[in-house]
Amino acid sequence: MKSDFKFSNLLGTIYRKGNLIFTSDGTKLLSPVGNRVSCFDLNKNQSFTFSYQHRKNIQCIALNKQNTLMISIDEDGRAILVNFVSRIVLHHFNFKSKIQTIQFSPCGKFFAIGIGRFIQIWKTPDLTEDRQFSPFIRFRIYSGHFNDILNISWSKDSRFILSTSKDMTARLYSLNSDEKDVGMTFSGHRDYVINAFFNSTQEIIYSVSKDGALFKWEYIEEDEEENKPSSWRITEKNFFYADGKLKCASFRPESNLLIVGFTNGEFRIYELSDGFNLIQSLSMGQNTVNTVEINNSGEWLAFGSSKLGQLLVYEWQSESYILKQQGHFDSLNTLCYSPDGSRLVTGSEDGKIKIWDVISGFCLMTFTEHTSSITQVRFSKKGNVLFSSSLDGTIRAYDLIRFRNFKTFTTTERIQFTCLAIDPSSEILVGGSQDTFEIYVWSVQTGQLLDSLTGHEGPISCLSFGMENSSILASSSWDKTIRIWNIFARNQTVEPIEIQSDVLSLTMRPDCKEIAVSTLDGHIAIFDVEDTKQLHLIDGRKDILQGRYLNDKFVSKNSNRGKHFNTICYSFDGLTLLAGGNNNSICMYDIENEVLIKRFVVSENMSLDGTLQKLNSSKITDSGINSDLIDVQREASDLEDRIDNSIPGSKRGDASLRNTRPEIRVTSLEFSPTNSAFAAATTEGLLIYSINSDLIFDPFDLDVDITPESIIESLNEKEYLVALIMSLRLNETYLIHRILESIPLIDIPLICNDVPIIYVNKILEIIGNLLIKNNSPHIEFYLIWIKNLLINHGTYIMSNKFKFQSSLKLLSRFLNKYAKEIVKMGKRNQYLLEFINANKGLKKENENEDEDEEMEDVEDEEEKEGIIEEEDDDEAGWFGPNSKPSNGIKFVGPDDSDSDDNDDELIDV
Template identity: 40%
Template sequence: MNFRFQNLLGAAYRGGNVVISGDSLLSPVGNRISVTDLIKSHTLTLPFEAKSNVSRIAVSPDGDFLLVVDDSSRALFVNLPRRTVLHHITFKKRVTALRFSSDGSLIAVGLGKLLQIWRSPSFRKEFFPFKLVRTFSDCAAAITSLDWSPNSDYILVGSKDLAVRLFCVKKTEVRTRPFLFLGHREPVVGVFFGTEKKTTRVCRVYTISRDGAIFTWNLDEISSSEDNSGGSICNPPQQRNLEGESDDNNKVIADEIGTAIVDRKRKRECSDDVDADTSGIPLHRMKWELLKKDFFMQAPARLTTCDYHRELDMVVVGFSNGVFGLYQMPDFVCVHLLSISREKITTAVFNKLGNWLTFGCAKLGQLLVWEWRSESYILKQQGHYFDVNCLAYSPDSQMLATGADDNKVKVWTVSSGFCFITFSEHTNAVTAVSFMDNNHCLLSASLDGTVRAWDLFRYRNFRTFTTPSPRQFVSLAVDQSGEVICAGTIDSFEIFVWSMKTSRLLDILSGHQGPVHGLMFSPTNGVLASSSWDKTVRIWDVFEGKGAVETFQHNHDVLTVSYRPDGKQLACSTLDGQITFWDPLDGILMYTIEGRRDIAGGRLMTDRRSAANSTSGKYFTTLCYSADGSYILAGGSSKYICMYDVADQVLLRRFQITRNLSLDGVLDFLNSKRMTDDGPLDLIDDENSDVDVGIDQQRRGNLGQGLPGAITNLGRPIARTKCLKISPTGRSWAAATTEGVLMYSIDDSFIFDPTDLDIDVTPEAVDSALSEAQHQRALLLSLRLNEESLIKKCIFFVKTSDIPSIASSIPVKYLQRLMEVFSDLLESCPHLEFILQWCQELCKRHGHFIRQNSRTLLPALRSLQKSITKLHQDLMDVCPSNEYSLQYLCSTGSR
């Protein structure tokens, strides 16, 4: 029961801006944040959730803090290394721009027309960590972009009123208006400070608008010096008219500037500093001139995103037609001009060194990291951009296959969270996937009337199974031998049987009077079970050709069917919310679980009844037994996944798959204030809105899986679970939900979960024991702390000759944890003989205890066996191909 959320697959990017912090790429996925390690090629999802879809994120310059803002203007301040939420704050308006200052002490937030400067919280304990420093209300329209100066004293602000403003963050005795950069004909998309290469002094400003124009503004130091030498105001005359300041204010400002000039002259006399010419004059009071105007010439496409790298003086821009360009400034030399796709690029950013470019496309769910010097991809990931319908684990639990409404089949590596192959030959939605037992072949069924077999070695479609007349397949099953393939249809209510070797149609099983949505072979024999909307579950003897040998009648439509791993029990879900368990050998009804109250989720916006009185969605559409058959997972058109104890028929736990208020069916009670004469306010489209159209807007009109009695929701996507699978090792399970594939696991080493903790058990005590060569004591202390990094550190300090004695002294309660660590080391550590010797000694010294407690230790033993088997297969492939090289090295070493 100790399953915890681990990762989110099936979607790499869903909209908003992405940020690179060090070697990690942070991207919003719904109301979660995905973190991709670009060096280790590993992705994980942070454990917290925002209230709704994330719209803006920002990372502090040192990479310690992350600020996440959702569509409801709720913000989370996160300790990024520890992945924990420190503070919450709700802004009063929609956040349109967000950025940390260069030193990380301040945060600039664009709230519509307002610009607010907040003090950044830190690690210290405070009653109210967020403190509002300043508020600027000079903009006439919504703010679109921000940029801080290198010293964090000034900030550039671009807005939809076609103007760019330069603000001074520090307060002065007399409030002054910002400097205005005018001339653009469309809303400003990006604003950036440019600096000299040898110093950090600001010398130019770049402003970029949506029509593809980039203006370069230079700091006119000579004119500013001449204008200020006579004590005149350094703002242009037209700006003084806009400001409307009084003569008294002008005199005060002139006096301030005169004093600054005197101080500057004194500094110039005492020092030859280059920056002394303008060090005493504020930037927003100096004179800026428009150096030149350049155009990217991509009409009729619009410029949608841009970024600037200050050290390299380069600009990257993305357009609505999928084209991006990289330009060297200020000469405006095009370095690269390429096309990613035909869809709009919604984000483009540089990394800190400037050698990597990151692009995101919200409509395709695509995320790319491109090394522009070598013109090679560092990362290329694209998730499903429609709902995931089905998934399946490989027999070794290393891979996960998914099929979706976008007609694609994707195969993911579970450990890294990356998709390594995509099959797109299907021409309609993929409804079922299944791995063969040999781990090298994948099958998929689709509504296009085909069942396809995919080779995972050569990555090709080597078999296609069809029918004499077109049919739509919604279920798929493969027998244990891999010789027979069965698929159920939604239109003809038949089950088709093919031979895997010859692709020939062997038989057509008829008898159902409704769509065959559930199909599964018995794990122990060749018996096939099928469930249909005709209120029956039928047992078929496929190999003997006897047809239906048993029929189990129900009172309502049967939605799915599942065999227990030992083949002695059959579970099926019906439309009335019950899970019925049968004995397939004797044909006896064993017991029934009433799950209507357990699966009941939130209220849909189109419902006219409360969630308690509504009958929609109170049923299970997918079932899955655990590896040992002791519990069963059940999910459906609800925000909950239920875990039941099979023997006692009791609810063990409910997992809430999402708390995203951007989805429908999450809230139990709706706010009547959001209801209008035309319907719910959230379902009314604003034609004038220019919000980026992402994945959520595409999925409108989902038909609720086509279930009988399902209500069509033409508004927001509904929170639901379409498929559930438990890994063969029993250590994790996956759920195909509206937001993607949610991974839950009990192998989460990051969470601090000490086994036996007291005041003397500390990391310092472990280091002290290692320094005194007390390796046994250090290992026991690390096991009590249960921190994986410390355990691994202590293991490698042990000498090979000391392994038998230390292994025999390990308490039996730590055996499972130690096996899990060794299983992980075998997959990533090069010291194979050392780790295998540890495993051998543990089995020798504690073999009796392992045999007596094999049921408890079974998951850890299976994980260890899986790692050793995979390692053995890899060595078998490497050694024969390098036989002569090994012989040569051995002969050289003997000499």
Template identity: 40%
Template sequence: MMFLLQFSNLFGAVYRQGNLSFSKDGNAVISPVGNRISVFDLKNNTSETLPVSTTKNITCVGLSPDGNLAIVVDEDGAALLVSLITRAVLHHFHFHKPVNSIRFSPDGRKFVVTKENVALMYYAPGKQREFNAFVLDKSYYGPYDETTCIDWTDDSKCFAVGSKDMSTWVFGAERWVNLIYYSLGGHKDVIVGCFFEKDSLDLYTVSQDGTLCVWESDTELDELTLKRNKAKPPGEGEEDEVEEERTEGQEGEVIRGKAGTPKEKEKTKNVRFKHFFNKEGDFNNLTAAAFHKPTHILVTGFASGIFHLHELPEFNLIHSLSISDQRIASVALNCSGDWIAFGCSGMGQLLVWEWQSESYVFKQQGHFNNMASLAYSPDGQYIVTGGDDGKVKVWNTNSGLCFVTFTEHTSSITNVTFTSSGFVIVTASLDGTVRAFDLHRYRNFRTFTSPRPAQFSSLAVDVSGELVSAGAQDSFEIFLWSMQTGRLLEVLGGHEGPVSCLCFSPVQSILASASWDRTVRLWDMMDSWQVKETLHLTSDGLSVTYRPDGQELAVATLNGEISFWDPHTASQTASVAGRHDLQTGLGEKLRSFTSLCYSADGESILAGGQSKFVCIYNVKEQMLMKKFEISCNLSFDAMEEFLDRRKMTEFGSLALVDEGAGDGEGVNISLPGVRRGDMSSRHFKPEIRVSSLRFSPTGRSWAATTTEGLLVYSLDGSMVFDPYDLDLDVTPASIRKQLRLQEWTSAIILAFRLNEKALKQEVLETVPHEQIPVVCGSLPDIYVEKLLGFVSACLEKSGHLQFYMTWAQSLLMLHGQKLKNRSGAILPTLQALQKSIQRHFDNLSKLCDFNMYNIKYAVALSKQRGVKRAAEEEEREDDEDEEEEASEELSEASWEDAEMIL
């Protein structure tokens, strides 16, 4: 099954750079994350990363109007045509230059790409029967500098292009007689956005210095007439040559514009209005803008993290708010105009703001710098990560989103772990503290410190959750605390180098510590914390871990080897040389494994380190089973595996030269150790590496903290056909025949031999509820484990909660003793079942609490109304009594008056 693990999701990073986009229904945000695309469902509060990736970081994404296709372009201009329905790459294309923006026409028939100072219009793929998916229609030249933005009219007849030369150009998508091109000047800075008014040629342009220009046109879209290819009258040919130059060739039709006063024959007259945004100094540049045509709402984002909402064309300020202290890199509005998405590349933030209710719909932020460590909760529902930014984040494995962040640490996090209960997170940091966090109240309830300041680089918690140990990298000591009291119990000394890793035995109170002094020491926690054994290594110890049954110890060393030891006899049983499996790229750096983790069954070990590869080894056979390439992003260092002769110079390969700002003279290659120019600029690319990795307790997935983020590889996201004991008689027809004959056991056996998920689910849900114990009792032993695993998988997603719970209960009650004898093999299945049950329990508990609250509120409200109604009835009765008494008195008085008259 290890061969079937595939990339499932990317946590820990929500936005890097590029433009944000909303889906067609406006319920999902599509965000570029490095060289991948993530889709965040705002209705269901889930995230998904598409299984496609580019060779470098993505700079722009264009979505088709129907929401079925996306064009993804990276830094070098390499483009992918991706189907958002099948999540597959349909076509590869290369624009050969960096692309600044890309935009589909509203009718979906064409799209415009801007690179350098040219706008290229292509036929949209799928609209015509062409061999090539990208067919160039026209090339538009006009701006003198790089283009920045695009916008189309609603009827797809014209489009506008903004440029860094402070001008905006309006081009016709067809040969219009009265609009070939038009140049608009008047700004004093780079054009950030240009937007057409709804069903009009009126235009709004926004520049970086905070200036809005309103351009009005006296030509309506309906007045544009198509130009026909007829013989030109004498004297008109020369005039047309001045205005436009069209040539046919490989570039399609080329239209070259000329800046200047437009001719009368274009019949366009512009009246310019200027509005200025309130700014506070030069640092508050306008960096992003978006316009919603139906509601006339303009959203502008600034470098200080402030955004404004204005209503156009009156320029009325509706709303202004500071949502971040970082530069807003991208802004997008959904189709209804209610939700606004903001992307801040500096901190990796993605925010969705509902401006009418002034509330956050979505607010996520990844780690500011690299992730250092991760840990799974015992039930596999949560993942906790610690980063170099000093933050501890907890992620939900089902939704892929972070739901709590702890910021008590003041320096880098080096290690994180869960206790066995799953409700306490323990973290170690370079700030000299070890902290314990409560997931019930979301607070830091314990802080462990050492007598002398120390930087903790390793951490471990025993099975009971009572002992907390941390290793120091400067004093070479191991500190032990009590979780219950928070007191320091003991300081273990003996290592002669920094303690790199700690690990408690899962079955005994024995602590294993690996150090740079080429030893692994086993400390007995029950015998006065004395050294029980000392294992001598061939190189510096970097990582140590126990097998789940505690009968084996794996140690990774600096020379790239993994050695396996028997902790009872202190003898080495096997070793794996993995240096050649890690070598990649053109660097000559010595690579080694820095993180190890056993699989749930203990037969395989997962290893990762200073490389883009993660390896899975079979412990018994001492061989490589599979090697995962966690990234193909060439924007990271040490990713190129082959020398490119086109990049070879007399100084060496340009691929090995650090990219920087240079010294202002165009010389990119400097002497070693010499850095000139802007000293604050980054002169190196981040190196791809794996800092930590863990197997899920369910055994069906594993996660790794990398330079890209938190990557999750799983078996659940892939379609797997793995038949068991298949022969010619096992067909869907024979299975359904057994169902008609009510032979439930044989139908289940045949379905599991064919092993199609839909068919297995159909057979199980056809079995009557009262027959489930009888069927479970008659199943052969070999199918009990398979059926239990399938029930646990169905229970996680199905709505038939009681039905599948009955299956699980019957299997466990009738075959409990047999399953207990195979506890090592059945453990991942049981943990997956526990994870599903726990998730349903949490959801139902919240629902029941909410319903109880509503019922109590309704009862209290009804009582209050009953009391009020009773008071009103009592008051009404009193009034009636008073009226009767008054009427009686009146009648008596009238009788007396009558008698007196008589």
């Protein structure tokens, strides 16, 4: 199995803090998520997360107008310059102070930052200038404010800069040194000035303050008669009169649209071209709208709420949401892949279950029926039913076709379920609890409690079924034993397997021949299911990367905290084991050799507790306390931010209100059914690690004679089998694709029969990728390939299922995706097909009648001439396959109609 997994995406968390940014074309939205940046493509309905990480949470981001350079700055003022197109980090820079805002100039040559009460102008790194050792060059510094700067705005021509501050003023500066006299201070507000903007003519300035006041400033030319110099004056004052404080504002000069967000969750849209006109007023909840942004076309508005982790993109003209996503409010507890690997399900402490699309990265559905923490989620074998256990005392079943909770499983006594398992046939459901020492068995069809398995002498920690044998159940407990049960046996007397320490996690190999358990002493033990012998023992303590906590007086290597694995999982081939726990590492082990293949660092974010490795002596005060534990910002923060509305004694919710840092940990791990990715539920969110096969050159049995030129030459000579095998050995996708589609249809059965068995899996995998990822239009052509490969090599595939697991899952995902569309298309065209068949029959009858009439005329003439011969007319009226049924008939596909109610409009004759 390949081990070169790399970080590919971050799900489960949408927005944390900071500002949102639209690209210049308005189709992509950038959102800071912790110490990373996520990008949402609103047209293609896809998302990705940049792979680089900051040392702390991101404070602000900026993107130049050309969409080539992006700068992100964390809470400590450390900046990272990124090539936005290639997603490559270009440079690291430290501003050595907290940065509140950053803005690129419209010309793209400069960017301005607000650092304390000063404005710094820096030159944008340019390829035309040789600055290898100093990509960042400071151009100018402006001062004048008496408190921290909140926001910066540029004029359209990149000549002037507007800054707003906590000192209740806004200031105007010029970028050109010969225009120093244009400097101006805009005072008159009675609270923080949140933002200020130029209009399209740059002769009007709007300033917005926290108390809900909007001032309009106009430039008045010099009046010699009244002896008044040229200056900016207030010409209009307007007030929002909202129930909450104003938190953010954004302005679009071309359309004169002003969008404001308040602390009570309300946002409003105003039009300022002719007065102060309210267009719309909506609410996104009861929590603060922390940031707002409008795209260049002025159609889409983006809102972010950090407390809920909510992200909205709203189209104000049609009054509809383009994007409405929200992450989990609390930490993730469990995850599960769907059988085809296209979806991920997560369960959280907040009692919600979310279904995520792996390809797009968006949340498809949220279930809120549970009233307490979710402990485990599992799919049925077909993937159309989802089961979840919770501490509220119920196990629920969800229909993923209609998206509803259709069944609830309970016991006679109210207990908290901590684990569940569903057998491969999806007939039996089992659940375990830490309140009682029994394992409960239900019938999925009837929902009745069938049995309770007794024998454990401690709380049940894990339950697991295999994928092949539906009767074998493995259970683990805190009584230092694991047991193997036969669910359908009459006698349930089971001999326990003794373990040296408490069992934290258990998993069964897909073929039901081995089970692996992780224990409190940091070991992973693998046992044979049949004879209960220990086969392997892995000591994971030396491989765990455990960080240092803020209140620790010692380095991380001397800490015993987190030196064990809380979750483990098998790969689908059963050769690799993945392990994680309350630490900063995910370990991948080769079971046969008992060695560590690779270790993944979960996060480098020092805003989380447990990521720092060394003791930082500069953070230690004279009293021996870490300065990071002292809340130095609380006195300087706003009143509404200091108020704690949480219930007294509650340990859930927004942990930042109690000045605590979340600890880094991995709560759940699972391999994708395709074996090309795995997911980890962590404190940072749902991390997806995958193998990017497009960028990997992985030849198979290659020699010097196999080149692209020789492969094309064999193809031109119609040596199809030789060309196909050579391309598979070279493993270049574009060559394999070309050769597959160059083989004539009539030769496919012969090629599939003669292709060596070692290449069958590769061909199936490539066909699956072409159909799923590349959306190939040659569906029937590739289905013929698949059919012939399965006919000729099906016996070997069935006896080696796990070798073909990845490719078969890809094909299964494709078939599930298109089967519904084809059935729907068939239903929509039902009457059209009946009409064609009827038309075809009528045409045959008419042709037969015409030919009969012609034959009668010929016979009459022959009778007159005395020449009558009998001839066979079996082919009379034959209707060829290439003949067209009728002119103007239109077949309707799945994209030609929006609903099944339009069947009467499908036929156009």
